[in-house]
Amino acid sequence: MIDHARDLESVQLATERLLAAVGELDNAAVTDQSRLPGWTRGHVLAHLARNADALVNVLEGRPMYASAGDRDADIERGAPRPLDVQLADLRASADRFRAAGAAPADWSRTVELRNGVTDSASRVPFRRWVEVELHHVDLGIGYELEDLPEEFKEREIDFLAERFGGHKDVPSTELRTEDGRIRTTGGGAEGGPVAVEGTAADLLGWLAGRRDGSGLVVKGGPLPSLPPL
Incomplete structure (x- = not known):
């Protein structure tokens, strides 16, 4: 809430x-x-x-x-x-x-x-x-992104995962943080499901267009290209 x-x-x-x-x-x-x-x-x-x-x-x-x-x-x-x-x-x-x-x-x-x-x-x-x-x-x-409050990182990942949910250009994508938390996003484009795993800072950086995703572990296909915010 x-x-x-x-x-x-x-x-x-x-x-x-x-x-x-x-x-x-x-x-x-x-x-x-x-x-x-x-x-x-x-x-x-x-x-x-x-x-x-x-x-x-x-x-x-x-x-x-x-x-x-x-x-x-x-x-x-x-x-x-x-x-x-x-x-x-x-x-x-x-x-x-x-x-x-x-x-x-x-x-x-x-x-x-x-x-x-x-x-x-x-x-x-x-x-x-x-x-x-x-x-x-x-x-x-x-x-840096690593310095952001933990609550903020988690909530902004939630917000961006919701924002890209069902997007026509993003395949079904599973987001996993190191603590084992899983979120889903995308689903409007062909391909996937793709699993993307990393630290909260790296996931947030990629979702928010602040990092290229090179620090993430990607399985099931290439790292999806995200639309600009």
């Missing part, structure tokens, strides 16, 4: 880790390439700030972004800012998200995200947690 209040606390802890780590950078490091193609660390930081505001919009019943073009323009505009401005924006946007999460609300209601995607309001805090944790890794500043 989703516990939005607990997830809001997890978002806050993840945000504090992120702010502490980013605070150790300098202006030159902000302009360096991140692990995301075509994005500097400044792009990642600007995206994180604007995503917090976008999820405030979602919780308050407004469109997540005015348009895809506006979203992209905001990120480009924010990317070259110096470190102190980036940090101030991250803190302020995180505070706005925390305030929106603390407001009395019906957390069972359905909300609309990007591209017509809908979800329960109770899942929005977890979606923000995902943004903060994975983009912290994307910065390439010493925080």
Whole structure:
């Protein structure tokens, strides 16, 4: 069962880790390439700030972004800012998200995200947690998938396995972590079943497009190609 209040606390802890780590950078490091193609660390930081505001919009019943073009323009505009401005924006946007999460609300209601995607309001805090944790890794500043909280790794694997379940381009695939836990995904494409086994970090990295899957053990066919998130 989703516990939005607990997830809001997890978002806050993840945000504090992120702010502490980013605070150790300098202006030159902000302009360096991140692990995301075509994005500097400044792009990642600007995206994180604007995503917090976008999820405030979602919780308050407004469109997540005015348009895809506006979203992209905001990120480009924010990317070259110096470190102190980036940090101030991250803190302020995180505070706005925390305030929106603390407001009395019906957390069972359905909300609309990007591209017509809908979800329960109770899942929005977890979606923000995902943004903060994975983009912290994307910065390439010493925080790796192995450092992610264990609960987060397990839940994000669950979330992504569900997301790719029945996908027309993914054959039936069984995911196994080292602790023996098994999940299934795919099933909409010919082939399989394929068994993919590895650490939670390696499985999450592959599912989330952060690793190529070379650390995984694959049986029953080639490692499936996953669609972009």
